[in-house]
Amino acid sequence: MLEIRPADLQGDAAYKLLCGIVVPRPIAWISTRSAAGISNLAPFSCFTFVSHTPPMLGVSIGRRPGSFKDTARNIHETQEFVVHIGDETLLEPLHRSGGEFPPEVSEAEQLGLELAPSKLVVPLRVTRAPVAMECRLHKVVDFGNNQFFVGEIHLFHIREDLAVGNKVDSGRLRPLARLGGPNYSTLGEIIGMTPQAAQSQAAQPGPRKGVVSRG
Numbered sequence: 001m002l003e004i005r006p007a008d009l010q011g012d013a014a015y016k017l018l019c020g021i022v023v024p025r026p027i028a029w030i031s032t033r034s035a036a037g038i039s040n041l042a043p044f045s046c047f048t049f050v051s052h053t054p055p056m057l058g059v060s061i062g063r064r065p066g067s068f069k070d071t072a073r074n075i076h077e078t079q080e081f082v083v084h085i086g087d088e089t090l091l092e093p094l095h096r097s098g099g100e101f102p103p104e105v106s107e108a109e110q111l112g113l114e115l116a117p118s119k120l121v122v123p124l125r126v127t128r129a130p131v132a133m134e135c136r137l138h139k140v141v142d143f144g145n146n147q148f149f150v151g152e153i154h155l156f157h158i159r160e161d162l163a164v165g166n167k168v169d170s171g172r173l174r175p176l177a178r179l180g181g182p183n184y185s186t187l188g189e190i191i192g193m194t195p196q197a198a199q200s201q202a203a204q205p206g207p208r209k210g211v212v213s214r215g
Contacts, residue, residue, distance in 0.1 A: 020180030027178050028059045029084040029094055031115070032074035033123045034103065039115060040070045041097045041107040041126070043086075045178035046146070055153040056138060057083055060146045070103050075149055079137040080121040083151070084129035087174045088186055094176065095184070120154045130173055132157040 006014055028047035032040045046060035061072045068076065075081050086094040097107040108115050108126065115124035118134050125132040135151030142148075162168050170187060177185045 016180065019178075023179045024177030024185045025179075027086060027094065027176055028057065029086045029090075029097070029126070029129065030059065030071050031082045031084065031108070031123045031125060032071050032080070033078060034070070034074050035077045036104070038104055039106045039108055039124050040074055040103075041111075041113070042069070042071050043094050043098050043178075044071070047083075050150055056150055057133065057135060057153060058148055058150045059083070060143065060148045062146045070101075072147060072149070073103075074123075075137055075151075076140070078122060080123055081135050081137070081149075081151060082118055082121065082123045082125045083133045083135060083153075084126050085131040085173065086176050087130050088176060090126075090128060091176055091184060095182070118155070125157065130159040130162060131168070 004017070009017070025045040026047050028044045030042060030044060034040060044059050044061060048058055050056045050058040061069055063069070063072070067073075071081070093111040093113055096111055099107075101107050101110065107113075108124075114127045116127045118125050118132075121134045121136065125134070133153045134155040134157075135153050137149065138152045139150045140147050141150070158168060162172050171190055174187055177187075179185055
């Protein structure tokens with residue numbers, strides 16, 4: 001086994017190492033609005049949800065040398081943002097929106113993405129995204145050179161064909177995930193397991209017949 005001490009790593013080596021290990025990672029495609037009224041759109045893959053009551057999302061955003069990224073600066077200034085989940089049809093614009101754009105340039109406008117007004121927050125939302133979540137900032141926590149932004153969801157926008165009761169069909173959602181480098185993955189094979197609460201003491205956990213499908 002290869003052994004690596006973090007103290008021996010230089011530059012962004014640890015970042016690249018982790019990006020190849022912690023995979024696949026869901027992608028928060030975040031729209032914000034600057035104090036000057038410019039819409040910003042960028043993807044972030046250090047992303048999860050941190051609470052369900054109330055529903056809260058968490059995303060880690062790194063600092064540039066001497067400054068914040070546009071997304072982080074806008075959230076600090078306006079306290080609001082919209083998190084989208086992009087599907088396979090949005091791979092190219094999602095990837096390209098992560099490029100270096102000047103603060104006065106709207107990524108969505110440059111990429112030809114239609115935006116629509118949100119209901120409860122100022123930042124606009126991407127109309128093609130199958131899921132959009134309107135958030136207000138709850139807390140920011142510093143971790144090394146990163147800031148972890150926690151936002152409370154105040155409104156879900158979910159494409160109608162994805163909803164099954166109060167659940168989302170992940171196979172129909174077909175979300176994108178991030179790997180190391182400029183690489184992405186799709187949902188791939190879905191393997192259903194017996195819920196833990198439904199297993200008897202004698203039952204052995206394993207795949208359920210008839211529920212293995214491809215996303």
